[in-house]
Amino acid sequence: MQKILNDIRFGVLTVSDRSARGEREDASGPALRSAIEERGGTVAYQAIVADESSVIEQTLCAWCDSTAVDVILTTGGTGCAPRDVTPEATVEVIERPVPGIAEAIRAASLKFTPHAMLSRGVAGIRKRTLIINLPGSPKGAVQGFEVVLAVIPHAVQLLREDAAAEIGHTAQT
């Protein structure tokens, strides 16, 4: 498998009341970790939190502000149940949305199941970190990750640009 994520640092955040309480093993977080590592990426942070907006926001902010992660993948909390608030928490912390990522994940998933349209995930940038909400099931999370995989190296390259490097920046995207 191509190591296209070589040198890219990830955070993996599982959002699930039951897994946070220890009532259900977290299968999605480890599945994402394997998918990342198979392609050469590094997991700098991994955690499980409850479906509480404040806790999700605090974790996302801490990881972004540490400057130790390039990309955060969340899994869970994107559905329509009353406790599903991952997209709302994510919107609170991102500074610049990247709507095309969520659109592409849903459009790819919609080819297999109409239920994809109920997945409320968003994506966006906080400082130099890209945050992507993925579905809660291990299969859905990994499939969503595979949809965006090809663009992560370019996105991270752009996010790492500093003011000096920017003089050579072509803004072609």
Add this chain to the structure above:
Amino acid sequence: MQKILNDIRFGVLTVSDRSARGEREDASGPALRSAIEERGGTVAYQAIVADESSVIEQTLCAWCDSTAVDVILTTGGTGCAPRDVTPEATVEVIERPVPGIAEAIRAASLKFTPHAMLSRGVAGIRKRTLIINLPGSPKGAVQGFEVVLAVIPHAVQLLREDAAAEIGHTAQT
């Protein structure tokens, strides 16, 4: 026709200045009502209002807060004319957006006409009610409804979950 909407309670809101003034018969509201009832759903509320944001918002809130409807379908006011404000009124009252529903309706419609991209409809959740903006023509409204039909039972099931039931909730969406 399969009664997949059995036990699901709808509100149908026609947004149109001309129909509200009695200058044009409302064809879209009745067309949606028929489509709902053919599949076993119940119409708990039906109304016609003018293209006034405050009136649209008040009606949506009253219906959601009554806890007597699971899904509200609006028809009209999603275009680009100066008086088209249904999406803005809807955004004001929803607590959690469901962007994939509007994306799926537009993507399906785009296969037939490029004008679908001018339809500004949104969808989202207020409390336990899902609100979906549909186009203003009877044909456009019913076609949009058919795009989301298959996911309504699952969405309503999730929205009805209470804190107790949630312990068994799988958050797979």
Add this chain to the structure above:
Amino acid sequence: MQKILNDIRFGVLTVSDRSARGEREDASGPALRSAIEERGGTVAYQAIVADESSVIEQTLCAWCDSTAVDVILTTGGTGCAPRDVTPEATVEVIERPVPGIAEAIRAASLKFTPHAMLSRGVAGIRKRTLIINLPGSPKGAVQGFEVVLAVIPHAVQLLREDAAAEIGHTAQT
């Protein structure tokens, strides 16, 4: 080539630090101008500005508020680099989003390259003017323009409607 843009007045705004500083020739603005004029449209305003949110916002507002342009096309600043803020500036000035335009541009572009999902462009209406963010490369900008070309005449017709004409407005979109 069909003159479908006859009588439609455009503004073309290139957003690029390097072009604003004179370090790189602006190829995208002239490419859009040619594409507009070939189809019978008129370019009322054309400018190059740096990737500064306040300057982008001021220019967009001045052009919209002049009532001299029906459609503004921006090119550049929609990527993920730290200085790319065209969508944020656009969101600040639009009153009513038209999400389907940006979705359609990205979906069309996604057929050619996965990088389309990193293009963060938005579209929306301020007063009687439609603003559309296009990618920064000449090719990407013109391809995006061609995706929306077919709907511009209808959108402009709707935007020009005044309260008097609205009595005959059918709100079918």
